[in-house]
Amino acid sequence: MIFKIFRKELKETIRDRKTLLIMVAIPLLIFPILINVVVNVSSSFSESAGEKVLKIGIIGDTNDILIQQLNSIPASFGPKEFIAYNGDSLKLFNDQKEETIDLALWYDSGFQDILDGLGTANILWAVDQTNIGYSERITGYMNIIEAEERLKRYDALGIDEQKLQPYKITYQNTASDQQMLGELAGGILPYIFIAFGFLGCMYPAIDLFSGEKERGTIETLLTTPVKRWKILIGKMLVVVLSGLMASCCALIGLFVSIEFLDLIPDPNLTTVVSKILTIPIIIKLFALLLPLTVFFAGIMIPISVYTKSFKEAQSIITPLNIVVVLPAMLGLFPGIELNYITACVPILNIVLTTKSLIAGNIDYILLSLSFIVMIAVAAVAVFVSFRQFGKESNIVN
């Protein structure tokens, strides 16, 4: 009987375009579109920023030694053009303010003499740091000419450069690429699944309970000799399946983006991500997501049963999304790790367990504890749903 109800509810759910859009289309397309947009925008931005000819206003003249040094830097480090202001600092200041020049460069008037006297010459770059890439470009220029000048001084003073370097320090990263990715990005994956799982559950949960009540179909169904708990479970299975389907589609979208659409430019990153998206990890991930989705269904159904209309249910369940996502976001913070306490916090435990799973350093006792906790809260949520569904005041409008 449960299967009969499940089959009919699923058929009806699949025929609802809005639910189908949220359950399949959006999760499936979100990653290819998002990655494509981010990669293309950032690459085209950095390309155009690198090719841009920087207009640099200088306080002196283009024949000054500093400008000659800067001009000697190859154009591959970024093209530039110098505009001489010959001491007119007010005009230089105004022109930068009005953005007729990109950067302003001040330096000491006796620049050459200071260098010849092995003194320290002052250089001031005026940069509007909201223009991304400008600071990096001039830091690069200055590193080159400063290194050249330093070498000249070593020669002039007869100093061996090596003798001024007492240590040669190497910092070796002992974490594998997989561990690094697990720590840095591992939390994002379950966070996305939680968001989509919730969204996937939401519309069927509202439609199959509050919607049925509003349309008057629940009354018809309850006059049949089917036990109420069987009706509840049949409907709940569709809600859970919709949540899992949304998560699954999000995973497929991510996998397709990485494997087939070649959207991630860094091949090392692609290899690491491919290593992570293995069948055993995906199975473990879905084993954790199953009780989580049942839990979502279990908190949405009593609300949907209690409310009198689709709109009313939607207005309560939608903000609940924030309550659910908050513990998931906690898991993204560095320093919060899976332990006996965090394993007992629903949702947070899923994020932290997935992080450890991806990083490859999972403690199976903590994994089991997280799983048991999620099963327990899911069972409580199902019980609450059953109690609410059994109340006649919640069934008849």
Next chain:
Amino acid sequence: MIKVENVSKEFRLSKEQRKEHPTNDKYTLAVNNLSFSCNPGEVFSLLGPNGAGKTTTLRMLSTILQPSSGKIEICGVDAVKYPREARRKIGFLTGSTGLYARLSANEVIDYFASLYNVPNNVLKERKAYLYDLLNMNEFASKKIGKMSTGMKQKVSICRTMIHDPEVLILDEPTSGLDVITAEGIIQLIRDYKSQNKTVLFSSHIMGEVDLLSDRLAIIHNGTLKHQGTMAEFRTDMEGQSLTGAFINIVQS
């Protein structure tokens, strides 16, 4: 056979409801100590103005609601103690045509037949019989959402009768229908009666009540105001119209 003995139903009033109907009472009595019976081969009409307690009574008979007190028997089954057993014997048509808009008429009928465990061969026969009777063959594959009110009502009635129930409970079955569709439904009720089944229906249309009923009960504010045969009711009218007599009883 339907047997209702001293049935009452009270609802808890929410704060908002107490404000709407200025009262300090926490409960309201929707049905008060109602008793009547309806025998096989008989059409019984339940009449009353809006808010009289008709729908609550029908919902209790169909076991959607539990009475606060009293006893309901459906074909010898205690419907309060064994609601699932009672439901097998009932076909209940709700006031609002509650059907699944995204399913076709065929899918709805098959679904409800499966919930009543109707065997496939019986289902085939019942569908053929009811589809012919209700002229449903033309729109059997059409989605409910695209149907007219009359078509939907026919599907609802077909759904109510697909498991061949012993007792038919109809809440305003011809409400909002055109004359031809309403006539078809009246004919169907007569056919059902002739099969020695029990039919209980609520209606506002006095002509329909006059045409179909063997016995009737009039309730007002949840209390039984009149019960008797249609013949007795006509005799007691003393030259008034049916509607006039109904209003007199309600206002007495």
